[in-house]
Amino acid sequence: MATFDQSDDLTGAQFVDVNLSGARFVRSRLSGAVMRGVDVDGADVDAPWLPDGRFLVNGVDVVPFVEAELDRRFPGRGQRRAADPDGLRQAWAALQAAWGRTLERVAGMPPGTVDVSVDGEWSFAQTLRHLVMATDTWLGKAVLGLEQPYHPFGLANAEAEDDGLDMSIFAGAAPTYDEVLAVRAERVAMVGDLLATVTPEELAAERRNPWAPAYPETVLSCLHTILEEEWEHHRFAVRDLDAIAAGQTAPAGA
Numbered sequence: 001m002a003t004f005d006q007s008d009d010l011t012g013a014q015f016v017d018v019n020l021s022g023a024r025f026v027r028s029r030l031s032g033a034v035m036r037g038v039d040v041d042g043a044d045v046d047a048p049w050l051p052d053g054r055f056l057v058n059g060v061d062v063v064p065f066v067e068a069e070l071d072r073r074f075p076g077r078g079q080r081r082a083a084d085p086d087g088l089r090q091a092w093a094a095l096q097a098a099w100g101r102t103l104e105r106v107a108g109m110p111p112g113t114v115d116v117s118v119d120g121e122w123s124f125a126q127t128l129r130h131l132v133m134a135t136d137t138w139l140g141k142a143v144l145g146l147e148q149p150y151h152p153f154g155l156a157n158a159e160a161e162d163d164g165l166d167m168s169i170f171a172g173a174a175p176t177y178d179e180v181l182a183v184r185a186e187r188v189a190m191v192g193d194l195l196a197t198v199t200p201e202e203l204a205a206e207r208r209n210p211w212a213p214a215y216p217e218t219v220l221s222c223l224h225t226i227l228e229e230e231w232e233h234h235r236f237a238v239r240d241l242d243a244i245a246a247g248q249t250a251p252a253g254a
Contacts, residue, residue, distance in 0.1 A: 080227040118240040129155035134229040135187040
């Protein structure tokens with residue numbers, strides 16, 4: 001099976017009468033891709049940035065339909081772009097209620113479930129660790145301006161390393177699930193504490209983008225990023241838990 005990576009520039013490439021059945025595109029840029037007369041039966045597309053653009057299927061922009069369906073499936077998701085303190089507090093409460101239900105679900109699943117990787121994606125425990133890192137980035141570093149905001153139990157992705165994050169911060173970290181839950185709870189409380197007293201004026205204050213310091217963000221936009229990260233990774237987690245529950249992937253030793 002042929003493999004292409006970032007060293008291969010396929011910009012503008014044409015694929016004619018090519019069989020791409022079962023092909024995987026991971027962290028790949030397909031913006032502006034044109035597909036004509038294609039068989040897409042069973043195709044599975046996951047694009048977290050879909051709301052920011054258009055996705056045409058047979059000439060129809062399906063983004064509004066996808067967003068509406070996700071908001072229906074995940075009550076409270078539609079509040080993630082609230083723009084005032086009260087709205088943000090309600091959005092955070094709805095989000096944590098959703099996570100609470102999911103944590104209860106996981107607690108009732110077979111031992112080892114939290115460490116299962118479905119189709120090469122992060123396990124449930126790893127997802128929570130990544131959200132620790134995301135909160136440390138957008139709250140600790142960006143909003144609060146902490147010099148070293150990162151907890152060693154956090155989990156960063158490859159893009160963060162490309163953006164200059166010192167990955168040695170997380171080296172050697174192998175926390176238990178209970179330890180992950182504890183530090184995750186601390187980060188959730190940090191966001192809640194900020195939202196409890198934040199004012200419209202503070203939301204409008206400028207901060208440095210943690211990945212691109214030359215480009216300013218507002219406190220509000222940083223909080224929106226946290227909400228987006230939380231809801232997207234909650235969706236991923238629920239998707240994978242459904243797969244595990246359906247027997248598509250079993251916990252180790254099961």
